[in-house]
Amino acid sequence: MNTPLAIVLIAMLGGAIRVSTPFMFVAVGECLTEKSGRINLGLEGTLVLGAMVAYAGSYRTGSPWLGVLLAGLAGSCLGAMHGVICKLPRVNDVAVGIAMMLFGTGVAFFFGKPYIQPTAPRLVSIPLGAWSDNADLGSALNVNPLFFVGVLAALALGWALRNTRWGLIVRTVGDSAAAARAIGISVDLVRFLTTTAGGFLAGIGGAFLSLSYPGSWNQGLSSGQGLMAVALVIFARWSPERCVLAALLFGGAGAIGPALQSIGVTQGYYFFNAAPYILTLGIMVATSSAKRSARDIPGELAMAK
Amino acid sequence: MDSGAPAAGEVSGAVLPAAPSERAASDLALRLRAGSEYVAIPALALAIAAFLFSLFLLAIGKSPIDFVDNIWRGGFGSGFSFQNTLQRSAPLILTALAVAIPARIGLIMIGGEGALVLGGFASAAIATPMVGVVAPWLTLIVMASAGVAVGALWIGLAGFLRYARGVNETISSLLLTYIGVAIMNFFVEGSLRDLSNPNKPSTRPIGEAYMVGKIPGTDVHWGFLAGLILAVGLQILMTRTTFGFAARVTGGNMRAALAQGLPVGKLIVACAMIAGACAGLAGFYEVAAIQGRANASLAAGYGFTGILVSFLARHNPLAIVPVAILFGGLVAAGGLIQRRMGLPDATVLVLQGLIFVVLLTSETLYGRFAIFKTAASKDRT
Numbered sequence: 001m002n003t004p005l006a007i008v009l010i011a012m013l014g015g016a017i018r019v020s021t022p023f024m025f026v027a028v029g030e031c032l033t034e035k036s037g038r039i040n041l042g043l044e045g046t047l048v049l050g051a052m053v054a055y056a057g058s059y060r061t062g063s064p065w066l067g068v069l070l071a072g073l074a075g076s077c078l079g080a081m082h083g084v085i086c087k088l089p090r091v092n093d094v095a096v097g098i099a100m101m102l103f104g105t106g107v108a109f110f111f112g113k114p115y116i117q118p119t120a121p122r123l124v125s126i127p128l129g130a131w132s133d134n135a136d137l138g139s140a141l142n143v144n145p146l147f148f149v150g151v152l153a154a155l156a157l158g159w160a161l162r163n164t165r166w167g168l169i170v171r172t173v174g175d176s177a178a179a180a181r182a183i184g185i186s187v188d189l190v191r192f193l194t195t196t197a198g199g200f201l202a203g204i205g206g207a208f209l210s211l212s213y214p215g216s217w218n219q220g221l222s223s224g225q226g227l228m229a230v231a232l233v234i235f236a237r238w239s240p241e242r243c244v245l246a247a248l249l250f251g252g253a254g255a256i257g258p259a260l261q262s263i264g265v266t267q268g269y270y271f272f273n274a275a276p277y278i279l280t281l282g283i284m285v286a287t288s289s290a291k292r293s294a295r296d297i298p299g300e301l302a303m304a305k
Numbered sequence: 306m307d308s309g310a311p312a313a314g315e316v317s318g319a320v321l322p323a324a325p326s327e328r329a330a331s332d333l334a335l336r337l338r339a340g341s342e343y344v345a346i347p348a349l350a351l352a353i354a355a356f357l358f359s360l361f362l363l364a365i366g367k368s369p370i371d372f373v374d375n376i377w378r379g380g381f382g383s384g385f386s387f388q389n390t391l392q393r394s395a396p397l398i399l400t401a402l403a404v405a406i407p408a409r410i411g412l413i414m415i416g417g418e419g420a421l422v423l424g425g426f427a428s429a430a431i432a433t434p435m436v437g438v439v440a441p442w443l444t445l446i447v448m449a450s451a452g453v454a455v456g457a458l459w460i461g462l463a464g465f466l467r468y469a470r471g472v473n474e475t476i477s478s479l480l481l482t483y484i485g486v487a488i489m490n491f492f493v494e495g496s497l498r499d500l501s502n503p504n505k506p507s508t509r510p511i512g513e514a515y516m517v518g519k520i521p522g523t524d525v526h527w528g529f530l531a532g533l534i535l536a537v538g539l540q541i542l543m544t545r546t547t548f549g550f551a552a553r554v555t556g557g558n559m560r561a562a563l564a565q566g567l568p569v570g571k572l573i574v575a576c577a578m579i580a581g582a583c584a585g586l587a588g589f590y591e592v593a594a595i596q597g598r599a600n601a602s603l604a605a606g607y608g609f610t611g612i613l614v615s616f617l618a619r620h621n622p623l624a625i626v627p628v629a630i631l632f633g634g635l636v637a638a639g640g641l642i643q644r645r646m647g648l649p650d651a652t653v654l655v656l657q658g659l660i661f662v663v664l665l666t667s668e669t670l671y672g673r674f675a676i677f678k679t680a681a682s683k684d685r686t
Contacts, residue, residue, distance in 0.1 A: 041475065041476070081662070085662065085665065085666050088666065088668075088669035089669055090668050090669050090671060091665060091666065091668050091669050092413075092665070092668070094413055094475055095413060095616065095665050096662070096665050096666075098413070098415055098475070098612060098661075099613075099658065099661035099662045099664075099665050100658075100662065102609060102612075102613070102654065102657060102658040102661055103655070103658025103659060103661065103662050104658070105654065105658070106651050106654030106655040106656075106657065106658040107655055107658070109649065109650075109651030109654060110649050110651040110652060110654070110655050113649040113651070223483060224479070224480070224483045227476060227479055227480065228480070230476060231473075231476050231480070234473070270487050270488075270490050270491035270494065270495070271487075271491060273487050273490075274483070274484050274487035274488070274491075277480050277483045277484045277487070278484060280480055281472075281477060281480050281481070281484070284466075284470075284472045284473070284476065284477060284480075285466060285470050285472055288466075288470045288471045288472045288473075289470065289471055290468065290469055290470055290471040291471075293471075303473055
């Protein structure tokens with residue numbers, strides 16, 4: 001059990017679980033938003049703001065879970081802003097997303113400055129690996145409760161989208177706004193709510209970054225995870241369950257570098273740092289097509305037109 | 306009505322010789338009136354953003370008047386600070402052009418930062434073996450070519466993927482930015498690292514003799530002039546040539562362009578490559594005129610501010626210049642704001658983000674004010 005390969009695989013398993021959690025939250029949130037026919041590219045900013053608010057909240061109140069809640073609320077504020085602005089005619093949701101990305105990051109850096117130094121109480125992980133006497137496996141299976149919250153949220157959302165009245169309304173709005181209006185649904189209201197809820201989830205993803213892994217707040221905390229998660233939704237073909245699987249895949253890819261480092265392979269460190277971005281791009285190239293729009297794409301999405 | 310109007314004009318022109326020039330004058334007035342909307346609404350957005358930012362400053366107990374005063378002093382107030390502003394507006398003009406040209410063909414490319422970083426890195430890397438061996442002027446030409454070529458390839462790749470595989474160019478160009486920064490870090494901390502500099506991983510300095518000089522009589526490097534020339538040149542390219550016309554047709558309606566038999570794929574890749582070349586050139590000037598070497602300082606956020614500049618200028622290459630100077634002043638005054646007012650360096654980011662959000666919100670105002678409407682535009686709607 002202590003061969004280098006086993007160590008790397010175990011480290012990748014642990015890394016996949018840890019690294020995937022923020023991807024998962026952002027992707028599931030974005031999935032809900034896109035299901036209603038709107039794209040919010042600003043979740044990178046939401047993620048960073050969520051991380052900052054969670055850290056500050058946990059530091060101020062002493063309760064990390066309160067920090068998580070505050071991060072979600074901060075995320076929903078940004079989501080609501082996006083939702084309200086994009087409701088106006090002639091406003092481009094992709095461009096607003098870019099603006100929200102810059103705005104969210106700026107606000108997070110501005111208010112986050114005093115929290116770079118102090119140490120805030122972090123979320124306690126559940127030692128699922130305690131049964132094993134292998135220390136590596138034990139630490140790999142130290143799973144943060146937010147991981148399970150994310151998986152449950154994805155499963156619940158997937159079920160609700162398929163089986164509930166609310167889910168039907170969201171899907172109708174996403175597939176044909178005209179049809180939704182014809183049966184008396186307020187398209188703007190639905191999209192506002194889904195963008196707000198998406199922001200809430202992305203904020204919680206940020207809380208995981210600052211309160212669990214890597215577990216501190218600094219300005220380089222998120223470098224593109226929010227953006228990659230948005231790309232991941234395309235790969236997951238707008239299904240919350242597949243978003244979880246895609247996030248795990250990405251987590252695994254992101255964990256290759258640190259896993260190799262743990263057995264002393266430091267060469268190509270920067271290459272492995274770039275691996276998730278390259279993987280995202282590769283997946284986008286592989287799953288897109290110039291001839292037809294992606295499978296299962298909500299018909300109202302700007303990308304589909 | 307449409308077909309009748311020119312005929313009537315011709316007839317009256319034949320009878321009264323003064324009529325055509327009168328008509329031209331009123332044509333200009335009408336165009337000015339319609340065009341002023343594109344100045345007034347962004348200006349209004351700027352004012353609203355400034356007002357909201359003032360409220361923000363008041364809420365955290367800082368004086369907005371001090372803020373304006375510091376921006377004035379740090380960015381525009383003296384000859385020294387204004388030259389500093391122009392210096393900083395050079396990369397902004399170039400990275401804004403990198404957003405504006407693809408925008409004309411209907412693409413939202415936001416990868417200017419990556420092309421700047423890689424272009425700058427390529428310049429520094431290719432210079433390393435040439436310094437001390439090849440004459441400075443030749444080295445600089447090679448450096449600039451390398452920066453332009455690498456930048457063009459980088460954003461051109463996003464354009465190519467868009468056309469050939471339908472990959473969303475906004476996401477891919479931003480991903481390429483992260484990859485570009487990682488590539489630079491890989492070399493700068495690895496094989497190309499200057500081992501005599503333990504503080505900050507950098508390439509070897511190109512040395513004073515190999516740097517781009519200043520425009521005579523000023524403290525501003527030649528990159529600013531290059532930005533001006535490119536802005537004018539690209540404006541001509543996009544408005545006065547067949548290429549520009551075809552690009553704008555494609556941006557207006559891609560299906561119509563395809564139906565017309567326009568080479569849409571080539572146009573998209575060409576526009577993306579022009580964009581990348583501009584950003585790569587910005588990287589070259591950052592290395593050859595400011596830093597003297599490539600390191601993490603290249604990723605200073607010019608590429609992201611350039612996005613805002615281009616949107617505020619409504620992707621018009623000529624309008625980009627004054628807007629870039631305005632934001633260059635803001636960037637230049639950032640340090641002063643930090644020191645004098647005790648505000649974090651992210652203050653400028655907050656202000657930029659706010660301006661961007663308000664500006665995009667203001668898009669909804671177009672066509673809502675009767676004052677900008679001409680008879681022709683009423684006909685259209």
